[in-house]
Amino acid sequence: MNYKITIIGSGNVATHLASVFFNRGFEIIQVFSRNIENATVLANSVNAEAIDDLSKLNINSDFFIISVSDSSIETVVNSMPKVAGIVMHTAGSIGIEVLSKFNNFGVLYPFQTFTKGKTIDFNEVPILIEASNVDVLKSVELIAKSLSSNVIEADTIRRKNVHLSAVFASNFVNHLYSIADNLLSLNDISFDILKPLIKETTEKIMKMHPIQAQTGPAQREDYNVIKEHLKILEKNKNEFDIYKILTESIISYKK
């Protein structure tokens, strides 16, 4: 494919996207970052030019991919010249309309958590796409399908809902791991003890519905154990309240 791609941003998502596009044979022509050192590191890894000034943007690129923090997207858009290519952002919770000053625009949201230095099998990552019109959608779909076999069209409202579900299933889940770790370390027990259980809990819901997979004192409505757990947590108000609300929620989901 002869498409030229410009990457705007140098964070986790920008870095993963640039590297996957590069490996799939796209030409990355420029990488922008406010910090020229960050731009240079990423640009060098994908044979591109590094820039730290959006007025130096090569306007002949086919795709401009804005992959910066949610709160910076608007600023970036305001600083960009009007370009003929397709401008996209990669954010789950930002509407497509933030890009409406351009003629052709879209969203390419890779639905995954990216960690510096940890590679991801991009082919399995669901990619949610949206575009300003049907023709642009075809182009966005084309490059999305070159990244992943799991491309889903979703408008801004659906994308925001998907993002919200991820906050529960990933961000909040990770926080529960932090709480568990905290409780264990109060007893000088390593978090490692939880790893086989966490692994199995995850494997279960790959095969069965989470409602069917639910176990534990709340699911059994074992109020003796619940009471004892609340007693242990009595001095940790935050963890006490979380235990209570999630226990009540599990019971309410049975109804």
Added chain:
Amino acid sequence: MNYKITIIGSGNVATHLASVFFNRGFEIIQVFSRNIENATVLANSVNAEAIDDLSKLNINSDFFIISVSDSSIETVVNSMPKVAGIVMHTAGSIGIEVLSKFNNFGVLYPFQTFTKGKTIDFNEVPILIEASNVDVLKSVELIAKSLSSNVIEADTIRRKNVHLSAVFASNFVNHLYSIADNLLSLNDISFDILKPLIKETTEKIMKMHPIQAQTGPAQREDYNVIKEHLKILEKNKNEFDIYKILTESIISYKK
């Protein structure tokens, strides 16, 4: 090993334990269940005798493993004759003292979630053990080590804390998957879309501390996104409250 084992119970844990003991060469002499059909199914699979009356217990067994629901342990203990062998229960949140009518007793708590029909690599399962005295502990340790390479001595208080941490890291986590599924199905989106993300979230904490792995709007203190998410959840009071308390908790853990 020539030890004779008696299994009291026929649920998930009893079934998994009986099968692993049998496969590791122990002789299972009897399986008790109040329901003779359940006792028979399990007993047949491990070449044992099925009984549904605790007065028929062969008192010459070396180990009596009580693996029934937490709330039934006391009733079972009361119905058992005094035996010379070691009596153990397998519960995370029940004290060892429930067995104190016996001369030799202990706890063997496999720290894992067991699902009917799904085999587990028992060798990786942490097993928490406790015993009425040092000699009994040696015997309990011996049979625990024949099940798993990860045997940990823990008294009742520590065991209860470990169990509590599992409620957060497994039961509550699974419930967050149910909530995410619920939010997705309101938008006609399959839970499958979350699976790569859930897999990666779990893989991350196998390698890094959960505090370091934390991402998302709460971690970034991105109040615009948080506000928008709460707006989406406005009509689901339960999910709204859970979002709020977990968001506040993530922020408080940063301090």
